[in-house]
Amino acid sequence: MREIKVAVIGTKFMGRAHANAYRQARAFFSPPALPVLSLACGTNEHETQKFAEKFGFFRYTTNWEEAAQDPEIDVVDICTPNDLHAPITFAAARKGKAVFCEKPLARDLEEAKGMLRAVEEAGVPHMICFNYRFFPAIQLAKKLISDGALGEIRQFHALYLQDWGLTPGLPLTWRFQRERAGSGALGDTAVHIVDLARFLVGEIAEVTGLLATFIPERPLPSDGMGKVTVDDAAAFLARFQSGATGIFETSRVSLGRKNFMHLEVNGSRGSLFWNAEDPNWLWFYSIDDPPHLRGFRRILVTEEVHPYTKNWWPTGHILGYEHSFTHAVVELCGALREGRNPQPNFLDGVEAQAVLEAVLLSEGSKRWEKVPR
Amino acid sequence: MREIKVAVIGTKFMGRAHANAYRQARAFFSPPALPVLSLACGTNEHETQKFAEKFGFFRYTTNWEEAAQDPEIDVVDICTPNDLHAPITFAAARKGKAVFCEKPLARDLEEAKGMLRAVEEAGVPHMICFNYRFFPAIQLAKKLISDGALGEIRQFHALYLQDWGLTPGLPLTWRFQRERAGSGALGDTAVHIVDLARFLVGEIAEVTGLLATFIPERPLPSDGMGKVTVDDAAAFLARFQSGATGIFETSRVSLGRKNFMHLEVNGSRGSLFWNAEDPNWLWFYSIDDPPHLRGFRRILVTEEVHPYTKNWWPTGHILGYEHSFTHAVVELCGALREGRNPQPNFLDGVEAQAVLEAVLLSEGSKRWEKVPR
Amino acid sequence: MREIKVAVIGTKFMGRAHANAYRQARAFFSPPALPVLSLACGTNEHETQKFAEKFGFFRYTTNWEEAAQDPEIDVVDICTPNDLHAPITFAAARKGKAVFCEKPLARDLEEAKGMLRAVEEAGVPHMICFNYRFFPAIQLAKKLISDGALGEIRQFHALYLQDWGLTPGLPLTWRFQRERAGSGALGDTAVHIVDLARFLVGEIAEVTGLLATFIPERPLPSDGMGKVTVDDAAAFLARFQSGATGIFETSRVSLGRKNFMHLEVNGSRGSLFWNAEDPNWLWFYSIDDPPHLRGFRRILVTEEVHPYTKNWWPTGHILGYEHSFTHAVVELCGALREGRNPQPNFLDGVEAQAVLEAVLLSEGSKRWEKVPR
């Protein structure tokens, strides 16, 4: 495969992020199999047309069933609300397409498992867009941990706080409805830090958590107010299989925090932390430094020796949020070319979903719950 | 009472912090009743003598029972290991002394309640040294919250991380023994953030938590290794009575974190955060700022208009850790002079202990536990 | 003009930044006149071909004279070493092309003035790529100053420090040769902070400066060592026409500083600062805040109300270095469509060059020198 023909379904925040990523991957990384923006798919025809024009798609449609099964297409890229992840996956897998799906994989664990089954039975490649793995600083963090620079990992802390949920008059979109989104901040934002916890520290064995909905009603797109059926915020404690402990918190109503994903990992020989609002910097502390010179180093992860960065700009010229998607697409294209499954994939989507499921269970039972396996 | 004669029992870290505070209160705040360093008490005679000389105590002794009951003494100040807090309190209260006790108040809730009963029955003033309340930035935070600048408080996050527990060869001191300390990081450090949570947000209704001991054995002062019977780290989730949620974590083995007490409070109209490693700065975000100018303000809490600071140096000349003890002593002396009980006092000590107790319970039951009242 | 056909001359760092910018402007801003990547021009045929393919140029050439005069082309975009800025400008202007030129405009003031004369006499639009003006935070800073939020500006401080000049074995490229570059760090990096000083504070009246070359020889591309004939670092004091004072420093050998452009502006009613290594944040202090709440606000300039940002991602999702070029291209396309000259243009290039010239003069005379006008 020298070219990979992509259908992007969804034209909003994520649709734009993905469409951009394919183009940038091509321009800056020359992947061995080049992605081609073949088909754009959205719900509103005019908007879809404009979206297609802007990013240079060859065609567009407003029918996702067609898009998912279009004979020309190699990869179906799902950027829709969560309730469409499964049906699109099923349709695409049936036709032998690779599937690249936004997170969370599904609205609940059962749905997620069904999606995994579908792609595995169809024998198609699958990937989930946990884009945060692809920030250069996170890749460097992973390398440091793999190299043993942190020793035995003992503690993981992650906050992922936003405040857009406080926007006055914000309508009751699908993100506030359980039947469409599955959960609120838990599935939308906590899922990222769950994935990063798994990526950096390993599997989570058990959790206990709480959910909170501070703003119980929001304006309906039509008239009047509707009930919010998902969480505005969630927090949980975790024990990893390794014995490490974890705390996680997420919120869409933490005033002043915009995309504040703050991770910290403490090990027996080193520690590191990182924040998505300053994503080019990785902070690293090592017990191997001389005692009088120990301190967290603020590493600007833009050097030639750092992951991905030499394809962009000279040292010190910072990368933005969307670059992580480009790097994800580089992985997708490389894997497809090499005939392997990309990383992370639906297995990771299912594992993350299992953690969310255990948090929801514990909210009800008021007990620690094992992560279902 | 124009002078307050103080006996300080304990000559190590806290003994020095308290002795210093009385002197500094006198020099910089001229409290209406002046503290006098009358009597120092420690276990080692030579060290106690040197301690007394350095800080200018009139007398010293190595017998805490004498110190606690000395006829000349007005205030007994307890800076000993936790297992002596109760007996010294009992002895001092019986003799009508005011008691100023280090945290945690006791090794467990029952002991704490007994101490509270003792001082109440004796009708003596009592204070607990939750010194962090007395950082100017924390006082400013309290004022902001009381003034409504944060609106309705929804989320409280607190990490209190240290790493001294990783010092190679650190012996099995009393801090690692349950029978002497009650608990580990939980009682030593988490208790501070529990108190600040109560001070800033209000009472905690229920918690669920975990404890972890990563280094199970430490060298005995004599020979060989002894078992650590307390936690190196603890974490818990909380629901406040107000409906706000809380997450708390503490550790003495978080490499690179020295005295990293990080607090964040999110409300419906504002947020603030603070860190004890940079304690002169308070960060505050307000929804009342114009939309294009919203951001956390980094306030250097050293202006004349700020709490306590005009007694020290001109604006911008930063205060250190020990200044918080001086401010606590100013409160102690003021309250004694005015014939009222100081704030915070043994009631606060008991309430904080009740939260710790609920965390320990939940660790065993693996369930949420109500804070006993 | 509905489409603007662009020839990009130069395929290295700046060529890539500009090519990317045209594409991104089209995808994210839909400017009223759409830029089209018509013609790429570089020195090495194979590299130029690859560059053209990656970014989707229609054609390529290795002959800049052809590129500058190609009948189809509307805009000639100059991303070459400094010694080619003038000849390409002359060729393009003669043929009626708009010219978009990288900074510094020229190797010296006389050459810069010649270029300005050429575009003015030809009556063609002209723009200089002072891309830093187009960071959202800088646009917000400009707005704050224009709105009077800083009062009377009194002090301007700017450091622009990099360390790539310390890369071991770095060869004697054109950037180290006076005849090709004009100057070293002065023209390469100081020129940006001179432009921002003019943009934010106004015209500079006089300067006194110093230059330093710490590494006097560098390896020749062939063999042996060659003499560095430009500065590694430069610093100067300035008086603005308004009476404000300024200090400026730049360096390519400040170890640990990667793209550390740090600006601070102090006025009678407010102050602000900004750093290109954290470019999404603007720090702003206002005397209009209540005295107990004054502090620099750390504004994450990614809100819908902020310049340019609503065309990208939701709040908190940060932008990178290259976005500034996209915004510059949006200005270029808008101006061409509206039939006005873009901002900033060759006049600004000449003014900035005049300041550099005065610095160089003062280095020789060891006196303050008026900026030639």
Next chain:
Amino acid sequence: MREIKVAVIGTKFMGRAHANAYRQARAFFSPPALPVLSLACGTNEHETQKFAEKFGFFRYTTNWEEAAQDPEIDVVDICTPNDLHAPITFAAARKGKAVFCEKPLARDLEEAKGMLRAVEEAGVPHMICFNYRFFPAIQLAKKLISDGALGEIRQFHALYLQDWGLTPGLPLTWRFQRERAGSGALGDTAVHIVDLARFLVGEIAEVTGLLATFIPERPLPSDGMGKVTVDDAAAFLARFQSGATGIFETSRVSLGRKNFMHLEVNGSRGSLFWNAEDPNWLWFYSIDDPPHLRGFRRILVTEEVHPYTKNWWPTGHILGYEHSFTHAVVELCGALREGRNPQPNFLDGVEAQAVLEAVLLSEGSKRWEKVPR
């Protein structure tokens, strides 16, 4: 000499800082010769009495001539306005007292030289209170440079910005009068960064500078307005004897900056920076770190292995501004006990004054000026 009897002349900001330092040195450092607060001297009798009581002086006076020559006194400590530094030094030296003088040493170079001559001819020990040298982080910086960790020093940058000069209604005190202060921000604050430049980098060979007075009149203590005859701000470029370059700026009208003394040193193998508003942190970058892990380390200079800190509190418990004075007093007492002259002393005072003098000269001549030697 087992005890050192001190007369502190001046009871305001500096008098309090010094009085405190003697007491704290005694309590926390047990210097081999113990300082004794013998005699306090101020202009207002009531205030002086209160000052003496608060800090525990044995006696007080309002006559500086008596204080400077009191037979019992060993050290005369000068905390007065600048115009009294010389006469007090002369009186004290004549009587064989050691002299400890606040900065700047004098109002101008000639006066400073006269003071140096006086103490040398009298053969008395002398010290100048450049207290910033005594921050643990600055001592660590000095050690790093001495150990070669920065390689060859190439660039020094220092800003020392305050904003108290903008306080509305601030009266025309001695600090705004040339005949009493010598200069404004230059002598008051720039002198500190000049001293640190000398301490860390070495002697300055030549300078060129500017002064600015933005607020030309201030209220007289009586009635009406009086003319400000000193600078509000100053900036200068410098060449060190070593070939390193320097930029310096100081101001008392930089809104939002409270005690913002920011230093940066760039060398061929490392860099460091420090800020007096966060004085417990030293930032250090080393080329010896592996390329993918290079970054400025944020070192919390409170470890046992760090200078001075083990005498205070456990790691992570931060020190304040006034601790630097305590450390200075430790040096003073140690030197007196050992029979050597303390560091820094009047020679350093003269050298710093010479740099200020050259800046003032260059302001007039508009040329670079050699630092007079």
